[in-house]
Amino acid sequence: MLISQIRDDAGNQAVVVRNGSEACILKGAPSTYALVQEAIEKGISLADCIRGYDLGPAVDLEQLAAEGRLLLPITHPDGAHLHLTGTGLTHLGSAATRDAMHAKSKNDDANVTDSMKMFHMGLENGRPAPGHVGVQPEWFYKGNGACAVAPGGDLVSPGFCNDGGEEPEIAGVYVIARDGSPFRVGFALANEFSDHVMERQNYLYLAHSKLRPASFGPELLVGELPESVQGTSRIYRGGSLLWEKPFLSGEANMSHTLANLEHHHFKYGVFRQPGDVHVHMFGTATLSFADGISCQEGDEVEISAPGFGVPLKNRLVFRPSEDAAVQVKVL
Structure with a gap:
C-alpha cells in the first residue's frame, strides 16, 4: 500500500x-x-x-x-515538530571495493581516515542479533519542517554554500505516540541534498554541509522495506539527461540493520517527544559528485525505485553569494 x-x-x-x-x-x-x-x-x-x-x-x-x-506524504501541523535527520557510511557499495578497503585497514591502520574507520565499525558490528545493540553510526541533523520540500519543489542551496548535490536515499517516517513510543509509518524515496565540496574540505564541516533542504515522497510505502531496493538516480540539464546511475538500499545492501539505526536515533529522549514526526534518511552509496558532476542552477533530479510509486523530482536552485554577516540585535 x-x-x-x-x-x-x-x-x-x-x-x-x-x-x-x-x-x-x-x-x-x-x-x-x-x-x-x-x-x-x-x-x-x-x-x-x-x-x-x-x-x-x-x-x-x-x-x-x-x-x-x-x-509531502506526511507533515506535522507545526513544522517545528517535524525532524529531518540521517545516517551516513551505512551502505556497502561493491563487494570488491569493500574487500579492498577492509584489507587496507588491517594492513595500514595509520593511513585510514576516520570515515573509513567508522565504515569498518559498521561492517563489524552494525548488524547485531535482534534485541541487541550494535555500534552507533554516523548521524547528522538536517533541519525541521521548514527544510522539508514537497515533491516537485525547489531545493535551494544558500548563498554561503560551496556546492549542492543530490543524495538518493530511502527514508523511514515515524510518529511518536503519547507515551513516547516511536511508531514507524513507512518508507519513502528521499533526496538528502548536501554540500559535498564543503564536507570534503574537512570532515568536521559535515554538520554544516548537511544543514540544507531535503525532499521525500511523493508516496509513502506502508509496511516493511524490501530486503533489497534497486533504484535509479538521474540528473537532467536543459531537458537532456546529464547523468544516470543505479543506487542500492535495503538491508541486503547495508552494513547496519534498520533496527540498529532506529535504536541509535530514538535512544535520545529528545527524539521521543509525543506527537513529533521524524523523517530519518538511511544513507546512500551513489552520488553524482563522486563521478565529477557539479550541479548547476536549474538542474532537475529524479529519484525512482520500483514499488515506491511516482518518482521524486526536484529542481536545484543556487542563491547568489552572501558577503554580509548576519547582524544580531541587542534587546
Missing part, C-alpha cells in the same frame, strides 16, 4: 491511497498525520485504519505531479 497527499481540484489537501495501479482519494481523511494518530490511538495498523475509510475518485498522480499538486 502506498499513501500520498495532494491538492485536490478545490485546492484542499487530500490523502491518496494506491493499491496496485489505481490511486484513489481517501474520503474523509484530513491528513496522513491524522490517520497515523488514529491508528495509534485505536491500537491497529495504519493499513487497517485506512481500510475503515471509503475510497473516493481515482486520480492520476503523474498528471498531478506535472501540475505541481503533490505534497
Whole structure:
C-alpha cells in the first residue's frame, strides 16, 4: 500500500491511497498525520485504519505531479515538530571495493581516515542479533519542517554554500505516540541534498554541509522495506539527461540493520517527544559528485525505485553569494 497527499481540484489537501495501479482519494481523511494518530490511538495498523475509510475518485498522480499538486506524504501541523535527520557510511557499495578497503585497514591502520574507520565499525558490528545493540553510526541533523520540500519543489542551496548535490536515499517516517513510543509509518524515496565540496574540505564541516533542504515522497510505502531496493538516480540539464546511475538500499545492501539505526536515533529522549514526526534518511552509496558532476542552477533530479510509486523530482536552485554577516540585535 502506498499513501500520498495532494491538492485536490478545490485546492484542499487530500490523502491518496494506491493499491496496485489505481490511486484513489481517501474520503474523509484530513491528513496522513491524522490517520497515523488514529491508528495509534485505536491500537491497529495504519493499513487497517485506512481500510475503515471509503475510497473516493481515482486520480492520476503523474498528471498531478506535472501540475505541481503533490505534497509531502506526511507533515506535522507545526513544522517545528517535524525532524529531518540521517545516517551516513551505512551502505556497502561493491563487494570488491569493500574487500579492498577492509584489507587496507588491517594492513595500514595509520593511513585510514576516520570515515573509513567508522565504515569498518559498521561492517563489524552494525548488524547485531535482534534485541541487541550494535555500534552507533554516523548521524547528522538536517533541519525541521521548514527544510522539508514537497515533491516537485525547489531545493535551494544558500548563498554561503560551496556546492549542492543530490543524495538518493530511502527514508523511514515515524510518529511518536503519547507515551513516547516511536511508531514507524513507512518508507519513502528521499533526496538528502548536501554540500559535498564543503564536507570534503574537512570532515568536521559535515554538520554544516548537511544543514540544507531535503525532499521525500511523493508516496509513502506502508509496511516493511524490501530486503533489497534497486533504484535509479538521474540528473537532467536543459531537458537532456546529464547523468544516470543505479543506487542500492535495503538491508541486503547495508552494513547496519534498520533496527540498529532506529535504536541509535530514538535512544535520545529528545527524539521521543509525543506527537513529533521524524523523517530519518538511511544513507546512500551513489552520488553524482563522486563521478565529477557539479550541479548547476536549474538542474532537475529524479529519484525512482520500483514499488515506491511516482518518482521524486526536484529542481536545484543556487542563491547568489552572501558577503554580509548576519547582524544580531541587542534587546
